[in-house]
Amino acid sequence: MRLVMDTVEEEFVEIPIPIPSSTSSSSMAKRPCPSQNPRMELENLLYQFLSLSDRPSLSLDLSFENLLQSMPPDTDLIDRALKMGSLLLDAAKHSSRKRASNHNSIVWPLPPDLTFKIFSMLDTQSLCYVSAACSFFSKCAKDPLCYENLDLTTLVPKVNNAVVATMIQRAGKALRSLKLGVVPATACSPGFCQPMVSTIRKAIVEAPNFSWNDKRSRQGRESSVLTRCCLSPLSGDGGAPGALLRKLHLYNIERMDSTSLCGALSACPSLLDLEIVGIHVELRQTLMSVSANCHLIERLFFESSRTGRDDSLKAQTCSELVNNCPNLTSLSLRGFKLHDCKVRILVKGFRKLKYVDFSSSYSITGNFLRNLGNCNGGNLLEVLILRDCMHLKEMEVIRFLTAILAGDFKLLMHLDISNREGLACEADWYHRCYSSNNMPIKQVLEARPDMRLVAEYPSEGSYAETFDAEMNSDISLQFSSPTSDGSIFMSTSESSYNSDHGSGNEEGQDAVIYGESSDEDNNMNL
Amino acid sequence: MAQEASSSTSSKTISLKTGDGEIFEIEASAAKQMKTVQRLIDDLGDDITIPLHNVFSKELPKIIEYYKKDITGEITKDFEAEFVKDLNDDEVKVLFLAANYLDANKLFEFLSQNIADRLESKSVEYVRKYFGVENDFTPEEESKLREERAWSFRGIKEDE
16 A cells, blocks of 8 residues: 555656645635644645645546556556545535534524523424524424424324424423324415315315325335324333323324323323314223323313214213313313213213313203203303204203293303204104294393304205394304414304314304304404 | 612613613613613612623614513503514514623513514525524434424425
8 A cells, every 4th residue: 555655646746736826716825834744744735635626727537537547457546536535525524514513603692591492482393494404403402392382283194103202202391282193274264264174085185285196105115104102202201201291182193092092191190181183082981091090181172083973981981080080171072972961970060161062962962951050060151062963952952041041051151052954853853943933042142142152053955044134133244264373263252262173074154143242352353 | 889779769760881882871670671781780880881792782772662661561562563573584683682691581582482483484594594504414414304304294484
């Protein structure tokens, strides 16, 4: 090898050393005279070589080729050139990065703790982009406080278990809120709203820029789909991430099942707000798990993935839930088969219950509302939503409205008894009552001007609402429009009652609202 | 020795001198909100012009304006929106750094949120340009980061 080195040196000496032109703007600065130090020798060689770049007619490839031809045929000159070229390239890039980092630290003088203060105010997606700006930001963005509220929901399946795991791990015990899954776009512009889609398939088809070919081509590579154990990181690290988790919202995670969900819930004893939409889990098992693990729970929102077919709820489950979770103030069970007797246990039993939503439920007739207004549970009710309950009887509704007129349910602010199929007639639920003429709606509104009453029914044979102007309560056309984060805002008297995801059966029809819409914060933007 | 500014004399003003030599007056109660200034007052007395080497005449008036509103308790969402409306991204950044230097907590928090809002849904290049930082990642680190954010599907706003 030494031999070859000498050869190269000799060759090098023969090439005239260029004197950097002083008029060239890219010329290199002059260096002090080389000394005999071997390290300096290498640096000088490097300097000489790099000075070549000033040469106006540099033909490095030609010189290299000539050199190669003058060497014995078994020479490894090409390998050397490749190796040295690569080493030089790496060195230059490394130094360039170092200088960029230094530059960054001058330009951004804030220490990490102030930097990630800004980052902690960003949503999860924006955080990913910010952390890719430079290495300092990347470091700052790893602080647990930036991951306090994780929103990993997407329009189509894109998040996989690895992403979830990374984020949860970074949050550690700072994790307070986790939203995960597929939330279809509502594609609303102010003023009207298209029907919500709850199935992933339809959502995928309607999502922009997504093609089935994309999905197929990803099959070979790592899956972009969440599997059943996507929430297992909550239990990891001694259960630290789940321990202080307050909010868990899960949407349309196809592969999640009861066991994995219940496993996740067992890691979240501090849970206050649980929202589960379109997950293939059994209501009873889920409620049992909540009962067993989440005693502090304040809000439960379940929407079935198999509308009307989950019949699992048992009376005992309801009793246990009532006993173990006394803090519940908001209960939504949508799309399940619920029986009046069981529902009654729930509504009577939760002493702090204010918000109830049993939309799209099957089997309940409204019987559970009887004699509810003057006892423990029920008289605190502020919101009651019984939209599209197929077996809800007109007679029970009339009874309920009469009870309101009699002075019960003093705190009730919002009542929704709309049904796109009309209410069930007493004898046979196949027969529908389409008009609201039998119901004392006007009287209720007169007696309770502060209440908002929604009662949309199709006129017989059609689905359009036609309400005469002779109805002389305040009629204001209101539309559902999403809040700024894309969720459907249910108009209630308290803005905390937000539903992040509508029922698959709800259609955004024009709602004719009876009653005063005096609360500014309830108004939907037209 | 230097006495703390008496809070009963609410009409007392403090003189502040910026790094480029200009002098501004603020109420003593407003000065209390800027902990750096308050510390200097405690050390030097409230009759002396307080030097602020790292704050300049371009941004100090805006900061004073904010705290003038603050001591009357009039800071509303509208005021805050108006306050940042005409500021470009650079000006917000300079104010933010000044608020940090002055240890002016309320303004600092407010501007942090505003910067975060300006960064929402922006591309990586935009973020770099905004903060003036350069890409100092290795190719491997870059591709790893790209992978990590591959899931974020929402449209990223066009760079302004």
